[in-house]
Amino acid sequence: MHSKQTVKYICEKYPSGNCYFYKQEMITFNTWDDPSSIMWGKKRPISKKTYERRKKEGYKTTETFINKEPAEIVQFIKAHS
DSSP: OOOOTTEEEEEEHHHHSOOOEEEEOOOOOOOOOOOOOGOOOOOEEEEHHHHHHHHHHHOOOEEEOOOOOOOOOOOOOOOOO
């Protein structure tokens, strides 16, 4: 279990209305006494319920709006053999 200083909870919102929730923990590849070895680990999916509970408990939370352009549709023409 991480402390409130070493974990953050993330909500990513998209134009479609979808929301995705993640937990991200601080990790070290050497020792906690070496600040240069401390970094954020990989985002791990969590439920909305967990995100809201942790927010209420005072953990660090962030909400980010992801505004990506829709994918371009490319037509493939079938080559005749």
